[in-house]
Amino acid sequence: MIDDELELLRAAVVAAGRRLAARGLIAASEGNLSVRLPDGSLLITPSGLRKDELTPADMVIVGLDGAAVPHRRGLRPSSDLALHRAVYEARPDVVAYAHAHIASAMALTLAGEHPDPAELPETALFIPRLPVVPLMPLGSAAAAQALAAALAEPPEPLPGVALMARHGAAAVGSGQPGNPAAAALATAVDRLELVDVLCRVWLDAALIRAARALGGS
Numbered sequence: 001m002i003d004d005e006l007e008l009l010r011a012a013v014v015a016a017g018r019r020l021a022a023r024g025l026i027a028a029s030e031g032n033l034s035v036r037l038p039d040g041s042l043l044i045t046p047s048g049l050r051k052d053e054l055t056p057a058d059m060v061i062v063g064l065d066g067a068a069v070p071h072r073r074g075l076r077p078s079s080d081l082a083l084h085r086a087v088y089e090a091r092p093d094v095v096a097y098a099h100a101h102i103a104s105a106m107a108l109t110l111a112g113e114h115p116d117p118a119e120l121p122e123t124a125l126f127i128p129r130l131p132v133v134p135l136m137p138l139g140s141a142a143a144a145q146a147l148a149a150a151l152a153e154p155p156e157p158l159p160g161v162a163l164m165a166r167h168g169a170a171a172v173g174s175g176q177p178g179n180p181a182a183a184a185l186a187t188a189v190d191r192l193e194l195v196d197v198l199c200r201v202w203l204d205a206a207l208i209r210a211a212r213a214l215g216g217s
């Protein structure tokens, strides 16, 4: 990969982090993002830093063996690295991954609700289905495998995003001709935004129904 392309991808990850923060989908140092490079290594956000204050030089490269290339300033890859790797392994088409602790999704799954995008035709165009992965110990191999399995569950088209119960959502973007990794990452962020809208609408509808029920009408 030539240096210019790598710099474009670093900039794309910076832009994606700012988008997630601007939409209120991540707080503090939450969330993580990555893209898969042509040689199979990953460019991933560092652990512990705000995603709306990253610079291109903050990104960490992780090799095929899962080991991080030493960062010039000692930054470490996201603590969710195992989830990213599991998803990329399960989905050879995927070249971008984005994760956020979406408050509306956490609220609904905490309450045991499963929002169904098929109920909103326009949303269903972009998110035909939305699997839910149960809460598992953070950072566990089981959590990584469960998320990867949910995102690789047939039939086609495979899911572009999954809810993680009481945790948030993880979205992916496929690399297709004319859709390089930077565009795929933007698609993954789009999917997180759409999940947030779906969850907020679902929550509002539930509140309206509850108010009606209280009013007896």
Ligand SMILES: [Zn+2]
Binding pocket: 031, 099, 100, 101, 167, 168
């Ligand atoms: Zn998380």
